[in-house]
Amino acid sequence: MTDLAVQTAPPTKTNSLIITISRVLMVVALLILLGYLLVYAAFAVNLMQFPFDYDQGEGFELVDTIMFSEGRLPYQDTNVYPFYSSNYPPLFHVMAAPFVWLFGEAYWYGRLLGFLGTLVAAAAIGVAVYREGGHKWIAVLSGLAFLASNTIYHIGPLFRQHMTMVMFETLAVVVLANVNEIQDTRKRRITLAVGLGLILAAGYTKQLALATAVAVFVFLFIRQPRRAVIWGIVFALVGSGIFLWLNRATNGQWWLQTISANVNDYIPDQTFGLYRLWFSLHGFLIVPAVLYALYELYFARLSLYTIWFAAAVANAALSGKWGAGDSYFATSIAALCILSGICFSRLVRGNWSFAPSFYTRWLIQPFRRIAPVVVAASLIIVPLCYIGYGRAVLHMPTQGAIFEPIATALGLEANADNGFYDSAGRIAGGYANIGHFTTQADIEEGWRIVDLVRQADGDVLSEEAAFNLLAGKTVITNPTQILNLSLNNQFDSTALIDMLERQEFGLVILRALFYPRDVIDAIYENYEQTETIHMNGFDYMILTPIQAE
């Protein structure tokens, strides 16, 4: 028994009206998603001009980059001065290190790398959809849909390693998706080596890439267990070799700071809220992605894209960890853009094949006659899905010469800082307060804080690294890192609290009180708030030593 092929004839004159409507709708969808690309590029340029932390923690990524540029590893003992350590793998910082040599200490190049990473991932998504579905328009829309996602928009242009990880993951999956079909042994081995090398790169950019590695090896195992085992051994040897070298070179701090410190409290409500948010924003693409995954599961062969999608959606459950957030869904968004794109391409081309089975006989055969109707309807429904998606992810500035007239025409009112509308809102826990543009006033307020740091005697304890870096002072500790360690009983705060009690810091700058509880108590016992500076939507509390009476 052969596969049941469902292929419709090319459209005739009778449905030329449908084709015309479809093309008009495709153009509308394309314009909407190109509009989001414009907003995204404007946001990226705006952030590259902002010389301070936009998202808490960016400055510590810069510190890591500076340390790598000096040939030092940032995995250090946090119990001793300056109490600093990184909690992320090194690759992103190593990639950014040459920029330190060329341009000194700055945020823009890290943000540029993140932004470019999303563009590369979007291009890879488009290539995958075109290769598997053969529809240029939908391939372009799929790549643009990735960039239009609120989540990608929020974190893409940050000095963070997350989107570089997603870029490596996406490239790896696109490279490996058809590796089993390569007949030439040498070419297949090179493809496997490149793909698995990209997975390693993703893993050494951020630990979260583990799920993609699992998806790849599950896929390889399903297709040919022998190949999966042999290449799995090679992969494990290389990956663990790098791991062991890092751990040895840092006297065990690599393990403590990047693995042990990442075991955080889990907040289920945060997970549920973020899954709801993910679905409400991306539902127009999630539903077709899931339907296509079910098609592969029951009627065709499982592709790497489907397994990756399932693994990424499951892995997003980790978004409930303290300190995690919507960024944990970025990989699943890349995967769903590919799967929905392939699904849409096949729908409009009417190109399906069903393996003979119990399910095909009962669920597909009886409806074979309506295949042409499904294709005709798809010509309308597919672009409407992208238009609907465009409405769901609505985010744009409501101010400025270009955006204000559009926002007014759409009846939008700002619901975020500095005149910005974001459909993602602030409805889920763990949702970072980001996405809005920065202003000249924010920059001026930031420099005011830097001036205070410059004027202060001795070291300054700041919750964000930018002020110390720009003032030419040592960056003292990474608050979220010592908080994580403290919650796992792996941080000895004695030396830091001694410094606070001796009022050795000329100034303390707080924003979100991310320090461990005993450190915060020591701060408030020895320092008093003398000023509050509002910058970028946050109140920065300036504390000076309490004078003895």
Next chain:
Amino acid sequence: MNLKHVFSNDFTLSKRVLGALMIAAGIAGFVGVLMIEVLDIGRQGGIGPSQRIALGGCVILAIIGATLLPLGKNPA
């Protein structure tokens, strides 16, 4: 199905075998999550929300695996 055949160049998993593996993984995962509860005797509060999510995931995995069994030798 012997191990030598499984690790030959022309072997690929069938839908039935994949379904069976998913059922096994679902059952093993379910028991594993329960064992965490049994062995972690110092903890209060019984099975929490995250464990319930994990248990639900294991059940779904096993059910999906069961629905693959009728697909027989079709390649996975």
